[in-house]
Amino acid sequence: MAESGTLRFALNGQPVTARCPDERILLDLLREDLRLTGTKRGCDLGTCGCCTVLVDGRPTLSCLTLARLAAGRSVTTIEGVGPPQRLSAVQRAFVEHGATQCGFCTPGFVLTATALLRENRAPSREEIERAISGNLCRCTGYLAIVRAIEAAARAEA
Amino acid sequence: MHLDPFELHRPTSVDETVRLAGELAGRFDYLAGGTDLLPNYKMHINLRPHLVALEDVGELAGHSEGRLGAMCRLADLERDRDLAATWPALGEAVAEVATPLVRASGTVGGNLLVETRCFFFNQSYFWRASLGFCLKADGDRCHVVPQKETCYATFSGDLAPALLVADAEVEVAGAGGRRRMPLGELYDLAGDGIRRVRLAPGELLVAVHLPAAARGRQGRYLKLRVRPAYDFPELGVAVAGRWQPDGRVRELRLAVGGAEPHPRRFDELTAPLDGERLDDARRRELGEEVARRVRPVHNTFLLPDYRRKMIAVYVRRALADAEARAAG
Numbered sequence: 001m002a003e004s005g006t007l008r009f010a011l012n013g014q015p016v017t018a019r020c021p022d023e024r025i026l027l028d029l030l031r032e033d034l035r036l037t038g039t040k041r042g043c044d045l046g047t048c049g050c051c052t053v054l055v056d057g058r059p060t061l062s063c064l065t066l067a068r069l070a071a072g073r074s075v076t077t078i079e080g081v082g083p084p085q086r087l088s089a090v091q092r093a094f095v096e097h098g099a100t101q102c103g104f105c106t107p108g109f110v111l112t113a114t115a116l117l118r119e120n121r122a123p124s125r126e127e128i129e130r131a132i133s134g135n136l137c138r139c140t141g142y143l144a145i146v147r148a149i150e151a152a153a154r155a156e157a
Numbered sequence: 158m159h160l161d162p163f164e165l166h167r168p169t170s171v172d173e174t175v176r177l178a179g180e181l182a183g184r185f186d187y188l189a190g191g192t193d194l195l196p197n198y199k200m201h202i203n204l205r206p207h208l209v210a211l212e213d214v215g216e217l218a219g220h221s222e223g224r225l226g227a228m229c230r231l232a233d234l235e236r237d238r239d240l241a242a243t244w245p246a247l248g249e250a251v252a253e254v255a256t257p258l259v260r261a262s263g264t265v266g267g268n269l270l271v272e273t274r275c276f277f278f279n280q281s282y283f284w285r286a287s288l289g290f291c292l293k294a295d296g297d298r299c300h301v302v303p304q305k306e307t308c309y310a311t312f313s314g315d316l317a318p319a320l321l322v323a324d325a326e327v328e329v330a331g332a333g334g335r336r337r338m339p340l341g342e343l344y345d346l347a348g349d350g351i352r353r354v355r356l357a358p359g360e361l362l363v364a365v366h367l368p369a370a371a372r373g374r375q376g377r378y379l380k381l382r383v384r385p386a387y388d389f390p391e392l393g394v395a396v397a398g399r400w401q402p403d404g405r406v407r408e409l410r411l412a413v414g415g416a417e418p419h420p421r422r423f424d425e426l427t428a429p430l431d432g433e434r435l436d437d438a439r440r441r442e443l444g445e446e447v448a449r450r451v452r453p454v455h456n457t458f459l460l461p462d463y464r465r466k467m468i469a470v471y472v473r474r475a476l477a478d479a480e481a482r483a484a485g
Contacts, residue, residue: 022165022208025158025195044158045196047387049258058232061258063158064195066188068165069210112258133386134256 009070011036012080020067027051027062030077038078038107042136049135052108053077059115078107081114090114090152099148101139108135113149122153158199166209171216171330171363174209178359179332181207187361188212189228189267192259197272201282202294217266217363225365227266235260244367245482246376246395250319253380256387266362269317269327269343273310273353273418274389275456277301293351301456308350309418309454317344317420318395319378322410324371331360340365344419353418374399374408375483377475381415381467383458390415391459394471400483404434411443411472416453416464423447435476444472 007020011034018033027044030036030053042050044063051063054076082088087095090113100106109132116123116131123131128149129142137145166185168174178185185207188194198204211217217228225234234240234251241248254260254268277285277300278293290296293308301309317340325340338355345355356362376397382388393416398409409427414420426446433439448468453461 021162023160023162025160028159045199046192046255046259049256052258058261059258060261061192064191064262066165066191066195066208066210069212131257134258 007068007071009072010074012076013074018067022066022068024067025063026053026060026065026067026070026075029067030062030075036077036079040104040107042104042108047136048105049108049112049132050105052111052135054111054115057115057118059112076111078110081110088114089155090117090149093148093152093155094145097144097148097151099140099144105135105137105139109137109145113152116149117153117156121157123149125150160195160198161201161204163205164207166207167213168209168211169213169215171214171361174211174214174361175330175332175359177209178361181209182358185209189264190230190259190262192255192263193267193271197279200280202278211266211361220265223367223369225265225367227264227362227364229265231260231263231265231268232257234265243372244319244323244374244376245479246319246322246378246397247316249376249378250315250380250393250395253378253390254315255389265316265365268314269320269340269365270354270362271312271314273308273350274313275301275308275310276458277456278310301454306349309456310350311453311457312344312353312414312417312419313389314414314420315378315380315390315393318393318412318414319376320365320367321412321420321422322376322395322397323374324368324410326366326368328363328366329356329360330363331357333357335363337366341422344421346419346421348418350418371397371408374410375479377479377482379471379475379478381459381464381471388458391457392416392453392464392467392471393420394468394475396472396475396479398479400480404480404484405432406435406480407431411447411476413447413451413468416451416468423450426450435480437473437477440473440476441469443476444469447472 007018030039040050042048046061046064053062056073186205188208188210217226219226220229277291298305326337328337374397378395380390381392393414395412399407411427412422453464455461
């Protein structure tokens with residue numbers, strides 16, 4: 001039988017303990033229980049990529065992940081990527097290239113791009129376009145986002 | 158979106174999983190990657206009071222030469238360049254499933270057993286309640302082909318056609334022990350569309366086995382969809398074979414998914430072509446013959462007549478592409 005009640009995992013490098021029923025979705029736990037609202041709820045069905053977080057370094061749709069399956073794992077949200085005064089290379093590149101307009105999709109794109117650059121330090125444009133093909137942006141037309149990720153790759157090289 | 162309460166179970170071995178399935182008979186779903194099941198749960202489709210999560214069952218994880226664990230993540234298969242080189246149609250099919258984010262969680266077993274899709278079914282509870290429920294969930298009639306016996310929802314996995322042309326076998330475990338069968342026998346072509354696979358209640362898909370004898374066949378998978386970045390297949394055509402230097406083809410296989418409630422292979426059409434040279438006229442003829450045997454219905458985004466016409470086109474293209482690749 002599943003143990004009910006308490007969930008322990010690492011969130012942005014810090015140990016976290018939360019009360020968590022079995023059916024709790026990771027996105028809901030992050031936004032509603034832990035009040036980390038940087039992770040966005042878009043479609044809530046896995047189509048848009050806005051809710052992307054990293055679980056043990058892998059980009060993961062938090063809207064389609066049971067929170068209890070994060071037990072003992074390491075979860076990174078946009079709040080853990082870089083504090084406002086020390087943005088990560090990806091975040092800086094998004095600012096510098098105007099890759100953000102309304103900003104709603106940005107946390108998901110930043111997490112997806114962060115995971116991509118960890119796995120592939122010098123992705124081609126095609127590899128970048130492929131990697132972000134599960135993240136929807138209704139504002140930018142994507143070009144600025146692709147350029148920002150290219151710039152972040154150069155900056156981290 | 159909050160889910161209705163259920164109890165989550167996390168077995169760590171196949172034996173424990175099968176035992177649990179027996180205890181919870183009829184009151185549970187297996188949870189693999191969750192990318193198909195959880196959207197359906199969010200829409201209140203066929204909820205069960207228990208979920209049995211498979212991700213801690215070590216035997217189901219990962220892949221190796223000739224064996225794909227049922228819980229092998231699609232993204233991990235996609236990264237394996239050797240796999241794509243040895244099984245070209247499979248490599249292409251894996252890379253075409255949904256998006257990279259879905260593939261990061263989505264699994265081999267989940268894709269083979271993905272719930273069939275229909276636009277009267279994959280809708281919110283409110284939407285379905287407004288029209289009247291269908292026999293696949295909560296109701297007793299089909300809105301696509303009006304009658305009360307058969308569900309025509311479309312099989313929408315990409316891996317099955319590619320694995321069918323690789324002569325793949327599936328290994329399943331249940332209360333009665335383990336058994337292996339050709340992948341084609343997993344799908345119940347004579348079923349009512351609700352019962353879609355020949356698995357006993359609680360029986361668990363453990364792994365897919367790729368036979369050494371089929372290694373290195375040339376192949377191609379072509380997928381029809383509206384948004385190439387995301388959609389389920391409106392049609393998937395897989396071919397494989399060995400094209401010899403003189404252009405004659407051996408071991409030709411052809412399978413279609415995304416068009417009917419089951420994926421299926423067309424050995425009765427490809428076997429007579431063994432040792433033949435396929436020119437464009439032969440490829441066209443074969444494509445049209447396949448299209449005559451497949452009957453899409455109006456339950457996905459694209460019209461059935463168009464999907465059917467595209468079967469002939471994709472069969473022709475897939476065969477031409479595979480042969481061109483074989484010629485190097």
